[in-house]
Amino acid sequence: YFNENTIIYWNGNFVKAKEVNVNLYNQTMHYGNGVFEGIRAYDTPDGTRIFKSKEHYERLHYSARKMHINFDIPVKDLEKITYDLLRINNLKNAYIRPLVYLGENMSLSPTADVNLVIMAWEWGNYLGDKLLKVMLSSYQRPNPLSCYVQAKVVGHYTNSILATTEAKSRGFDEALLTDSNGFIAEGPGANFFIEKDGKLFTPPLGNILAGITRATVFEIAKELGFEVIEKLFLPEEIFQAESAFFCGTAAEVIGLRSFNEHIFPLAWEESIGAYIQKSYKIRVVQNEFQNVFI
Numbered sequence: 119y120f121n122e123n124t125i126i127y128w129n130g131n132f133v134k135a136k137e138v139n140v141n142l143y144n145q146t147m148h149y150g151n152g153v154f155e156g157i158r159a160y161d162t163p164d165g166t167r168i169f170k171s172k173e174h175y176e177r178l179h180y181s182a183r184k185m186h187i188n189f190d191i192p193v194k195d196l197e198k199i200t201y202d203l204l205r206i207n208n209l210k211n212a213y214i215r216p217l218v219y220l221g222e223n224m225s226l227s228p229t230a231d232v233n234l235v236i237m238a239w240e241w242g243n244y245l246g247d248k249l250l251k252v253m254l255s256s257y258q259r260p261n262p263l264s265c266y267v268q269a270k271v272v273g274h275y276t277n278s279i280l281a282t283t284e285a286k287s288r289g290f291d292e293a294l295l296t297d298s299n300g301f302i303a304e305g306p307g308a309n310f311f312i313e314k315d316g317k318l319f320t321p322p323l324g325n326i327l328a329g330i331t332r333a334t335v336f337e338i339a340k341e342l343g344f345e346v347i348e349k350l351f352l353p354e355e356i357f358q359a360e361s362a363f364f365c366g367t368a369a370e371v372i373g374l375r376s377f378n379e380h381i382f383p384l385a386w387e388e389s390i391g392a393y394i395q396k397s398y399k400i401r402v403v404q405n406e407f408q409n410v411f412i
């Protein structure tokens with residue numbers, strides 16, 4: 119992720135990643151209270167453009183608010199810092215990771231010591247580009263009565279790590295998790311869609327992260343004339359689906375080959391997901407979402 123020369127943004131300065139020190143008594147390391155984002159920038163004909171940076175940084179603010187983290191750097195400033203960071207590191211296509219972490223405090227009360235680090239590196243598609251073999255996880259997503267599932271909180275990702283590790287150890291590529299009521303929710307780091315009878319279905323908000331890619335899939339589907347229905351459904355209903363895909367910033371849009379023992383009957387190339395995947399890939403690098411340069 120970084121080398122000798124990598125520069126990161128850290129509390130107001132651009133510094134070498136290898137020179138940064140973090141206080142070991144920090145609340146984020148011990149209790150998982152920190153918030154972060156995953157963003158992508160693409161090399162477009164208009165120059166490097168950060169995809170939906172406003173939406174991502176607004177979600178970072180939302181996450182911080184929910185977790186009582188006093189983080190108030192304006193979105194415009196965060197966007198500018200990020201463009202500077204990409205330029206300094208000479209990155210055109212990049213994955214960007216802002217992390218708001220807390221300082222020295224071993225209590226369970228909020229602390230005023232709030233730190234921001236932004237890192238960026240080149241990163242291929244997180245789930246690769248081959249159709250995925252997915253398993254129903256034995257883990258459920260966190261209960262929305264136990265935490266803010268729409269906030270991107272460091273500690274929430276222990277659940278994602280458990281699910282991913284279980285899936286990989288059983289020879290699958292990825293996990294799919296249910297919510298605390300047993301309905302399908304999402305993957306460890308991506309939202310989920312199925313195709314049935316020429317329509318797309320995806321779980322509604324409530325038990326899932328409100329993915330920015332998910333919202334983009336809605337936009338693209340609408341423009342291409344495909345209906346998207348938000349609806350709770352059980353794992354068994356996936357066995358009746360013709361096709362399925364995950365979507366997220368790191369993974370972009372990636373199709374499934376199978377879910378448990380069920381192989382999806384529709385060839386991926388003929389699925390709605392494939393149209394959306396193609397359109398997404400083209401449009402992000404053409405800057406068709408009009409991502410602004412600060």
Ligand code: PMP
Nearest residue numbers: 307308309327329330331366367
């Ligand atoms: N769900 C989870 C649990 C995630 O971690 C992510 C990645 N941020 C997503 C969904 C997809 O969200 P987005 O499209 O905003 O990256």
